[in-house]
Amino acid sequence: MKKAGVDYYMIPTADFHNSEYAADYFKEREYFCNFNGSNGTLVVSADAAGLWTDGRYWIQAADQLKGTGVRLYRMMEPGVPTIREFLLKNMTPGSRLGFDGRCITRREGAELAQLLAEKNIRTASGRDLGDPVWRDRPALPCHDLFVITDKTAGESFEEKLAKVRGTMKQRGAGYFVCSKLDDLMWLTNLRGNDVECNPVALCYGFFSQKEQHLFLQDAEVTAAVRKYCAAKKIELHPYDSFEAFLAAYSYKGAVLYDPDSVSYSLYLAMQKGMRRAAKTLGKDRIRFIEAGSPVEIMKAVKNPVEQKNVRSIYLEDSAVVCRFLYWLCNEADIAQMTEYDAAEKLDGMRAEVKDFIELSFPTIAAYGPNAAMMHYEPTKEKSSALDRSAMLLVDSGGTYMRGTTDITRTTALGPVTDEMKKAYTLTAAGNLALLNVSWMDGCTGRNLDILAREPLWNIGSDYKCGTGHGIGYILNVHEGPQNIRWRFSKGADEVPVVPGMILSDEPGVYKDGKFGIRIETILMAQEKCRTADGQFFCFETLTYVPLDRDLLDPRYLSSREIEWVNEYHRQTLEKITPLVDRKVGAWLKKQCAPIR
């Protein structure tokens, strides 16, 4: 820091693409302060260091920071300064803040730089000062890419790119710069393996009406991928040459990019090249168009082939979970097992499915009070023993060559209290209310959320998370732009839920130190009918795994809700029986028998 002329240095969490999960290579903050939660920023000066993280991680962070001398700043707690406030207060005019501009988005970076500039504090974003210190730093992930056939993708790269170029034209953009990994994978029909549980490769993309450039680590490009790219006229460049490319390019028009995913460093590089071009062509022509990626909404609305494949893989994935639940309830030696063992068993069963690629996220198997922690994940080293006294929550999914799945079921392994039954039954009621909703074209997730939440709100219970998220196709288990949440945030954008969009439906009850319940079923929006009053949509159900009969108490259900349970079970029995053996089939029949 001294040599670099930097007075404060900031280490954020993100990778170069603002991905949800970062590879080990990017865990610099953890290397320096031990804290390994998914959100945290370390700020270091000559004589002090502080870590900022949110409420989910306060206990964990306090524990992991012990002995490091790093002070914990609890984000959002009254009286605790934000990082910006802290820097403004502690940094003196003329001093300099350093950070790696590749790990911070254009929006964050520019806002921070502007704020500090007002106090005459400079920023230096060109260097990763932690790198020379971190001697045993893991390598940048580098795994083989592979090609999704057009038949599997349902649409060729050329067809998808033509649509993107249409949007570019509409918006008056000559160029589209993309650094979002799942957008690039979906667009190119390539997949990779550089981020845990996300089948994506580290890459960048640059597109004009005529050119198409991809920036990939050479070692990832197999012969087949190279051949594919040549056939598709995709020009390949080294992954680490993108900044230089952007700075050197001869721009002839406006550049469309998403300031919430493109990094500050990439922005500075573009700016360099564009300033040069603007000198001759003018600022009106050479300008930034800041907007969400045009790929995002195309990716969210599944095409007919994607829909067909997703439908089929969800049935097989449901059958796996049915087999697992049968095993858990009938064959497993519960007394000798941990949560981790249960997760391993399920993971093994999933791996046997044809077309399996990888888990879509590390399986959550949470027993008893552990299930009250929404982000709990058992590991080989740290995992609770099961017994026959509580509920087991299992949240899991796989990525297959036919789609990406996600499902949660909560199962009673032993006697249950009336409180648990009531909580489970009302969670199921909310889950089924959303599953059965009809809505008018134009509705967004904020309109729909209350259907899943109302039975729980009615007893003063709430889950502190959204009701639903989008899911990718042979891609990330979390994707936007659609979601199902309720809170209002002024100026925020909302996207209508339209046919082809996949959404999770996962209400729950989380009782600190006692138990946790979540029921997650995956839904796909479809057309319902067009009448004189307009266009109406509904959900098609993708997940078919029975609810837990020991936990469902019809006393808490209306006649309509009971019909919903029975209809869901009727269809589950019909669709899953052909996919399981007789033993499991017999169990399924019992689980799916009508309730009254």
Place this chain on the structure above:
Amino acid sequence: MKKAGVDYYMIPTADFHNSEYAADYFKEREYFCNFNGSNGTLVVSADAAGLWTDGRYWIQAADQLKGTGVRLYRMMEPGVPTIREFLLKNMTPGSRLGFDGRCITRREGAELAQLLAEKNIRTASGRDLGDPVWRDRPALPCHDLFVITDKTAGESFEEKLAKVRGTMKQRGAGYFVCSKLDDLMWLTNLRGNDVECNPVALCYGFFSQKEQHLFLQDAEVTAAVRKYCAAKKIELHPYDSFEAFLAAYSYKGAVLYDPDSVSYSLYLAMQKGMRRAAKTLGKDRIRFIEAGSPVEIMKAVKNPVEQKNVRSIYLEDSAVVCRFLYWLCNEADIAQMTEYDAAEKLDGMRAEVKDFIELSFPTIAAYGPNAAMMHYEPTKEKSSALDRSAMLLVDSGGTYMRGTTDITRTTALGPVTDEMKKAYTLTAAGNLALLNVSWMDGCTGRNLDILAREPLWNIGSDYKCGTGHGIGYILNVHEGPQNIRWRFSKGADEVPVVPGMILSDEPGVYKDGKFGIRIETILMAQEKCRTADGQFFCFETLTYVPLDRDLLDPRYLSSREIEWVNEYHRQTLEKITPLVDRKVGAWLKKQCAPIR
């Protein structure tokens, strides 16, 4: 226009206060082109004239414009230019658009002026060019003001003003300029009678931390009101002196005002005075703060006295409607009656209630297909005959010295089809779902709307209006900022529904040319409980009038919905029986008997 140097002249709909209803004095557009809908703008040039109105009024406007030579522009219809597009296309650089700046809000006026200025088109907003032509123009409405006692208001003018001044301080405002009539009435505890069905007087208000000025027509100020204002240290000025006052005032701080209610003319007057002041005190100090009126949210959250009075008057108003329905179903000579007669009967019954002031809006009594028109209103001259073959929709309300009411019930006067029964029953289901909802602090009307709509959306039916609006206290039957609607509009503000807010709950089914159904019950938000998960709210019901038993078909209801019907009827019987005579009581008992 020629003399005034104006090439195009625009006549909008609003009065000087952007009120929902305008007095006859302001119906200049109707005078010039016959069209009398609630939304329409006339644009006139030397050789042409056009009227813009929205889809609700296309048929009516086409009819009323016949023979006038005025061309109808159907707003929002593809290919039809907006007024702005029309003016930009047809006006030439250097030409001038005239309009009365008092009848257009600051936001509209400034946007229009700026847009036209880009094409070097000037605006002249200082004169009402229609006035000299309109020889038999009605006088400006001018009726006596009256005082609401502090006991009735629940809070004195001083207490309310202290709160407003608190908000002004918070926002850094030295002055608050208000032209919204209901805000001024609520704040001052005065009422008037200048707008049909709204107990408001034409007035303006100007408030600093020390001063309080009201601008009223002298002839409206009774001796009692003058005495009251003197006691409250309210300085009175002539209504028409406000612009001059604003232009001449010596501003010493920032001015808070709502650009969506304050007129363009008032804005220009303030600007004049403020520019002068800014020369000595600086632009940082003398500036506009544009925001919603601080009174609006205070007025929306009813205080304990308002709540108590509203609760009591809604029971009495409900009893009136029960008596009316009893009469209609048992005593009225239907075959000899028109819709207007029914409305007159109900109006007369309401007028007999102690504390009655006026109707809160002209009673809608719509029979058969007429009820499919949401804004249908029978008049003495034009009203359909009743018979025993269809449904009668009655939407009505009163303003009393204890609050303002609003209620709709739809009643079968003869045999009903299954389609009608289903539509009515599902409307009732939606109405009761909203009435019975519990929600978490932070929810807005956009979260709640789907509860009322879902049973109808489920059969492909939708009503083309919001589900609910706020209601004033001894004031306008429509008030904000809260409402219950579902459509997303980027950047629009939403207000959480909090205890003390009154909202209507009025789903419906409107079948063009066939029938119309609306069930409107008024609700008041209240605290429900605080748990480990947060603060929950629910609705208290204000309206207690039974649903129509001939139209309710339990086959379309779940067990929970049947419970809701029975519980609503149980409470109706309990609360209304003491307020009606034996005959009506016996009828009520039959109407409120449990359904199965």
